[in-house]
Amino acid sequence: MSNTNNIKLMAFDLDGTLTQHKSKLEHSNKLVLLELSKKYKLLIVGAGQCMRIFNQMDRFPIDIIGNYGMQYGRYNEKTETLDIIENITLPCDKEDIEKRVTYLREKYGYTYFIGDNVEYHPSGCLTFPILGTKALLSDKLAFDPTREKRRKIYNDVVNVFSDYEVFIGGSSSFDLAPKPYNKYYALDKYCKENGYSHNEVIYAGDDYGIGGNDESVYKSDFGFICVDDYRDLYENVRHLL
Incomplete structure (x- = not known):
């Protein structure tokens, strides 16, 4: 600067x-x-x-x-x-969110996961945990450390969740915040x-x-x-x- x-x-x-x-x-x-x-x-x-x-x-x-x-x-x-x-704090339609995440899982072959399909935060923010909410930490860390896998599908996740800001979070998930946040x-x-x-x-x-x-x-x-x-x-x- x-x-x-x-x-x-x-x-x-x-x-x-x-x-x-x-x-x-x-x-x-x-x-x-x-x-x-x-x-x-x-x-x-x-x-x-x-x-x-x-x-x-x-x-x-x-x-x-x-x-x-x-x-x-x-x-x-x-x-x-x-x-x-x-x-x-903002409400979200959990049934609709589950359908959207399931659509993405089926499209890209991420149908096996441990725990919950989606993590819901009190604020109204969401986490789409590709390996599930209860996956082993070692598995999560090894899944996509370079973010290459998630960058390949990032634009599609953005389109499916057009009412959210979408971020590539951690090493195995997407984080979503209600727009405009x-x-x-x-x-x-x-x-x-x-x-x-x-x-x-x-x-x-x-x-x-x-x-x-x-x-x-x-x-x-x-x-x-x-x-x-x-x-x-x-x-x-x-x-x-």
Whole structure:
């Protein structure tokens, strides 16, 4: 990014950007965030629930957008915890969802699975677990680590779930959020509500490829820092310190 003098807000993805996937914030990256917080407002824009993200961040003092913008938590300095300010939940037609997922399974030969056909989240978000909700972790990790299998059918999943934002999640699933909720929508809404213009914001994320949940921000007019390894966070943001 050529000009960073006007940056006021730094927004971050979590898994793969600040932390190892589903692991606590490490001390080295905590120090980086503390230094950045002296110059910028910091914000997490996450896919999961705010409190889960807050705990994974080891209760670091930061505001958090969760569930692609359906939830918002503000850090309370007095209580040293997160106050949930907004928590949107949307209904879904489970019978219709089951039919759509079954159609995709039958079309692409993924009819064998362990556990449930679909995972339903309280927010109204969904997970299409190709191997099922109770598949062995080892099987899930080995299924599609390069995402090649899911990228082949990604466009069809998008078409079948045209009323959802579709993301290639983990190593064996698709994550779906009701439209218009995605990270661009969430960050843009936050900026409008808090008086930031897009050129005052820079976002750091690792999942910016096809179907990635950072892709919507990567393709937008927000400044974007590509973090391909969370252990390299300092090197990726040192020009902003």
